[in-house]
Amino acid sequence: DRAPQPEGHPRILALANQKGGVGKTTTAINLGTALAAIGERVLIVDLDPQGNASTGLGIDRGSRNCSTYDVLIGEASLRDAVVPTAVPRLHIASSTMDLSGLELELGSSANRAFRLRDAIAGLNNNVSPEGDYTYVLVDCPPSLNLLTVNAMAASDAILVPLQCEFFALEGLSQLLQTVEQVRSTLNPNLSIHGIVLTMFDSRNNLSNQVVADVRQFMGSKVYNTMIPRNVRISEAPSYGKPVLVYDLKCVGSEAYLKLATEVIQRERDLRAN
Ligand code: ADP
Ligand code: MG
Numbered sequence: 301d302r303a304p305q306p307e308g309h310p311r312i313l314a315l316a317n318q319k320g321g322v323g324k325t326t327t328a329i330n331l332g333t334a335l336a337a338i339g340e341r342v343l344i345v346d347l348d349p350q351g352n353a354s355t356g357l358g359i360d361r362g363s364r365n366c367s368t369y370d371v372l373i374g375e376a377s378l379r380d381a382v383v384p385t386a387v388p389r390l391h392i393a394s395s396t397m398d399l400s401g402l403e404l405e406l407g408s409s410a411n412r413a414f415r416l417r418d419a420i421a422g423l424n425n426n427v428s429p430e431g432d433y434t435y436v437l438v439d440c441p442p443s444l445n446l447l448t449v450n451a452m453a454a455s456d457a458i459l460v461p462l463q464c465e466f467f468a469l470e471g472l473s474q475l476l477q478t479v480e481q482v483r484s485t486l487n488p489n490l491s492i493h494g495i496v497l498t499m500f501d502s503r504n505n506l507s508n509q510v511v512a513d514v515r516q517f518m519g520s521k522v523y524n525t526m527i528p529r530n531v532r533i534s535e536a537p538s539y540g541k542p543v544l545v546y547d548l549k550c551v552g553s554e555a556y557l558k559l560a561t562e563v564i565q566r567e568r569d570l571r572a573n
């Protein structure tokens with residue numbers, strides 16, 4: 301059974317970390333797929349001009365006629381930009397390189413930080429046969445720019461992927477500071493959903509040390525589930541498939557299914573309190 305959602309209000313989670321290559325996009329794709337597999341109705345919003353989430357879900361560049369750029373610039377509704385993926389109950393609003401120019405184009409226009417929030421607000425009004433989305437996952441670019449600020453202003457909570465490597469904690473305090481700033485100015489409801497440790501290698505002493513440090517520093521904010529370094533996870537995007545479709549039985553798929561269960565459990569706990 302699913303966590304109950306108030307009618308018309310998806311839970312909006314942003315995958316954020318200003319470092320590149322830590323597993324934001326991989327987590328957006330595979331947590332999204334795992335949530336959909338459990339029965340949630342999920343929309344991934346690709347806010348990275350690189351468009352890796354879109355490519356990784358098999359949406360080729362030629363078919364991105366309407367993108368998150370068109371939505372944020374105000375020329376399309378989010379509903380217009382959404383396309384289904386090969387995974388049932390998983391949809392995506394794709395991105396294109398245009399998105400990298402958005403910050404300049406919006407200049408100092410009013411509501412420049414609320415473009416995504418306002419676009420999502422109109423999303424669940426027209427009930428589709430499949431029903432409304434229960435989760436929106438926003439895949440952020442590797443930067444604390446206007447795109448990431450839009451994601452934070454629109455979200456209920458952020459989910460931070462941290463790679464199990466030596467510099468994992470470096471940059472985290474800057475990220476948390478940005479979250480504080482957004483909370484005090486743009487979005488008082490923003491919280492940290494959790495920190496997910498990625499590319500964990502149990503045979504590597506450094507990896508184990510990083511896990512211990514992060515758990516000590518961030519306590520219960522860190523999910524119990526860790527995503528192992530797994531070659532199947534890194535192969536899947538080149539086939540345009542989530543790892544859960546590419547190889548359901550591999551340890552990477554198992555980990556993302558466990559993470560989805562934990563995310564849903566945290567949602568239940570939040571609601572109960
Ligand atoms: P980000 O979106 O934060 O820049 P990505 O999700 O694109 O990071 O991941 C960076 C690279 O690492 C990609 O090539 C991806 O396939 C690979 N990768 C991510 N997670 C894992 C993992 N658990 N095991 C192996 N490779 C991974
Ligand atoms: Mg990415």
